[in-house]
Amino acid sequence: MGGRIRTQLLKGTTTLLVLTVLRDGELYGYEIAQRISERSSGAFAPSEGSLYPALHALEADGALQASWRESDRGPRRRYYKITKTGLGMLEEHANEWATFSRGMARAVGGTNQQ
Amino acid sequence: MIALLPVIVILGSGVAFLIASVALVRRSERRLSTGPDEPGSSVAPGQTGAPEISAYLDRMTAELRLPAADVAEVRAELADHLRDSIASLEAEGFETERAIREALGRLGPPAELGRQLRVAHQSTRRLLAGAGGGVFAAGGGFVLGYLGGIVLAMLGFLAVSALVALLAAVGVHLPGIFGDDDGATVNSLLYATTILVATAVATRYAVRTSAGLSRRAPRTVAVFWAVAGALVFGWLAIFEMRGPQSWPSVGLELCIPVVAVAAAFVRIERPMPHVGRWAVVVSVVSLVVLVLGVYAVNVSVSSTSGSAPLSSLVVCSAPDQSTSCQPDFHLETVAPMAPAAWLPEGFPMNGGSNSFGASGASIDDQFGSGQSALSVAAILSNWTDVRFEAWHALPMNEPGPGGIDTRYSSPFAVQPAVSSGSHLTAVFHFERLRDASPWWVVLTAVGPDGHRYLLDGGQGGSSDFNGSAWDWLTAPQ
Structure with missing residues (x-):
């Protein structure tokens, strides 16, 4: 039951999570999934099936730039880098999330702070 | 220098447009193929x-x-x-x-x-980029295809000419398919071939570029471009390409929308051939050599053979027994000569003239005696249904005086003669009639006895069909 709720909560937040971890530097797909999981101490782990469509959609929108490069271990990998458009999108999504989470905390906590 | 500025600006813009469109196509090609x-x-x-x-x-x-x-x-x-x-x-x-x-x-x-x-x-943004890029690439492709088409058409023309000459040398004479001898039909064939090649290149450029930019498989976007190409180039070919026409040229023009569809689908997954710098240089040099060669041949031919201008054709009047009426133009095919007794003194006409253009062949006869013009109303008061008749004529370039082609028993076009002072005029639109050339126009009228007679032996000429493929297809015979 808890996993299902978490999945529902994660829906729509993949973009925010991806942009957030890429703000710190270039990463490839598997690393992005790992980094999200690490940063949230395992609380968030976006579905791998939805990660790549999200990455490619962000690239199509100009929020990310992808390039193939040799990696430290193994073959060439597709690295993603956040663009100026992506930084703007991140700020917008982060503000929306902050507003949403504050409202949700107030509603769930039962307080009525102004 | 200032006067040349607009030309420089236009040429510079054209070259920049071509370079940009080729760059766009190449960028898209990289996306469509794994390099x-x-x-x-x-x-x-x-x-x-x-x-x-x-x-x-x-x-x-x-x-x-x-x-x-x-x-x-x-x-x-x-x-x-x-x-x-x-x-x-x-x-x-x-x-x-x-x-x-x-x-x-x-x-x-x-x-x-x-x-x-x-x-x-396949985001909407990429779809719009693909549509815009496709149109842009199609424009560049059309210009490049047009230039390439000129080279191909000229090479084809020279190859066919050489083949015909070779066959003639060994005694094999191919039947003429063009129906005239002034090269207008050949020009229209070359033009149609050029547009055909330009259409193929433009459609292919559009499909490949829009596929790469919109991130769609070429065969997916080919449907759209096939329809768009068939409509746009089909309209251009059938309704807007005006000039001399013949069945071969009309046939080629009708192929243009088909070529647009074929170019959008046939082997569309294969990369566009890379046109290198040397290929462009060789094409341009070939074109210049070809144009100079054709020009030299034309100059050579025109200096050794000439054709009589239309204005020198004999105008023969019924009662005129001068030497100018001696050639037999087979005028009896039309009607008997008008009896001299029924025409007032002062007949025949001073002369006739014709002029040709896209608006038709204008026939003008002037009545007069010596240097004084006579009133048409006074001369033809006893005559009714005065009209110009256009008859099929014998070819102008063949030996003999020419005149009416006796295989025909009726005129192919008739126009009532409009009188104005001492003039009778009519306008024939031979340029909108198939197989009207060469023609011979005579003046006839119904005499006091109720029979039709020949008033003027008329004049002949030739004029090419001038119009679109649609005009040709819908033209009366």
């Missing part, structure tokens, strides 16, 4: 490890329907991901087979993943 810099080679099915992984990627790829480079990238990326994921699971203690199943399960159903990736790639 040496693409990662596709690292993701061949046999190199992705277990057959389950290859099968998963194949099912996912089948749903992508993206250009080749995108498919290769997606496969490579997911293969890398699976490799990392499996290695991580094995480190956690999973057996290899279970690790593979677990890793594949985390990616979800392959068809759904492929569908989501396709949606992600």
Whole structure:
């Protein structure tokens, strides 16, 4: 039951999570999934099936730039880098999330702070 | 220098437009084909490890329907991901087979993943870029195809001419298919061939460029461009391309929309041939040599043979027994000569003239005696139904005086003569009649006895059909 709720909560937040971890530097797909999981101490782990469509959609929108490069271990990998458009999108999504989470905390906590 | 400024600006803009469109096409071509810099080679099915992984990627790829480079990238990326994921699971203690199943399960159903990736790639922004880029590339392709078409058409013309000359040298004479001898039909054939090539290149440029920019498989966008190309170029070919026409040229023009459709589909997955710098230089030099060669041949031919201008054709009047009436123009085919007794003194006419243009062949006869003009109303008071008749004529370039072609027993066009002072005029639109050339126009009228007589032996000429393919197809015989 808890996993299902978490999945529902994660829906729509993949973009925010991806942009957030890429703000710190270039990463490839598997690393992005790992980094999200690490940063949230395992609380968030976006579905791998939805990660790549999200990455490619962000690239199509100009929020990310992808390039193939040799990696430290193994073959060439597709690295993603956040663009100026992506930084703007991140700020917008982060503000929306902050507003949403504050409202949700107030509603769930039962307080009525102004 | 200032006077040349507009020309320089126009030429510069044209060259910049061509360079930009070729650059756009090349960029799109890179997206549509996996080159040496693409990662596709690292993701061949046999190199992705277990057959389950290859099968998963194949099912996912089948749903992508993206250009080749995108498919290769997606496969490579997911293969890398699976490799990392499996290695991580094995480190956690999973057996290899279970690790593979677990890793594949985390990616979800392959068809759904492929569908989501396709949606992600084929954004509305890219669709609009593809549509705009396709139109832009089509414009550049049309210009380049037009230039290439000129070279091809000229080469084809020279090859056919050489073949005909060769056959004639060995005694084989091919039947004439053009119906006239002034080269107008050949020109229209060359022009139609040029547009044909330009249409093919433009449509192909549009499909390949829009596919690359919109991240769609060429065959997917080909449907749109086939319809658009057939409509636009079909309209251009059938209704807007005006000039001398014949069945061969009309046939070629009707092929243009078909060529647009074929160019959009036939082997559209194959990359456009790379046109190198030397190919362009050789084409331009060939074109210049060809044009100079044809010009030299024309000058040579026109200096050794001439044709009589139309104005020198004899105007023969019924009662006129001068030497100018001696040639037999077969005028008896039309009607008997008008008896001199029924015409007042002062007849015949001072002369006739004709002039030709896109608006028709204008026939003008002037009545007079010596230098004084006579009133048409006074001369023809006893005559009714005065009209000009256009008859098929014998070819002008053949030996003999020419005149009316006796195989015909009736005129192919008739116009009432409009009187104005001492003039009778009529306008014939031979340029909108098929097979009207060469023609011979005479003046006839119904005499006091109720029979039709020939008043003026008339004049002959030739004029090409001038109009669109549609005008040709709908023209009266």
